[in-house]
Amino acid sequence: MAGLQRLVTRYGPIEYRQTGSGQPVVVFHGGQGSALNDTFDHVLDLRRFRIIVPSRPGYLGTSLGANGSAEATARLVHALVETLGTGPVGLISISLGARAAIAFGAQYPEMTRALVLSSPILGPYAPRGSLTHRLARIFYNRWTEAATWWGTRLAFRLLPRTATRMFLHSITRRRIEPLTPRHIAVVRERIFNLRSYAGLLVDLEQSVSEAMIAAIQCPTLIQHSINDPSISEDHPRLAARLIEGSELCLYDNDLGHFLWVGPGSEQAVGDIRTFIERHCHSD
Secondary structure: OOOEEEEOOOOEEEEEEEEEOOEEEEEOOOOOOOOOOOOOOOOOOOOEEEEEEEEEOOOOOOOOOOOHHHHHHHHHHHHHOOOOOOOOEEEEEEHHHHHHHHHHHOOOOOHHEHHHHHEEOOOOOOOOOHHHHHHHHHOOOOOHHHHHHHHHHHHHHHHHHHHHHHHHHHHHOOOHHHHHHOHHHEEEEHHHOOOOOOOHHHHOOOOOOOOHHOOOOOOEEEEEEEOOOOOOOOOHHHHHHHHOEEEEEOOOOOOOOOOOOOOHHHHHHHOOOOOOHHHHOOO
């Protein structure tokens, strides 16, 4: 995996990673992710595509500053690709990263070739006052989140099968029997790459307006798992209704919300590859 780099823009510093060469594709990672996310490094042909993965504000090496909104995040990422001189880019977003990707596409249509919304969350995931928000403020604030993740990883080291089963309840409705070593390995790898930093609490409340969603003009692929218990199907269906000409695909995969990994992910990953190759090819 290519190393992390840091760029100071007029809107603040941003950390990023890039790999490959050719047509640029920006990946907006999901909640508790970072520029270390390598989900699509093996999906796209790195001889034809240049993958750029910024850490969104509040995650890893990109400070939160005044960039907590989807619009401000998009502005920061636009400053990054403008400085890198990429020209128009393809966008792939995961889960909570969808809001910033939509804001980028809406605010900078001339810089956006195509947009993938995979397991998108559009409105607030856990508004203030909700049980999820209250628990997150206890376990994932800046003083406790490192200890929380240390304990989580310890559980996966000592009791991998039990920890995997518990985690799977939060991301899939499917009862996975038998629980194979591949399932355990995939979930463990995801868990060991996550950290909340300051970004998660901002992510829980962030949203984009219907007007901004409707402003998307580029080809758009929307993906959702029918086994995903973590977000309502209302999110992808709203995006499909508001984005003219968009394509909504539903999947019956093992890991539900984690459409991109594990058994049953082949169709979703293949659809992303085909979509990006079709719409982000060289002129």
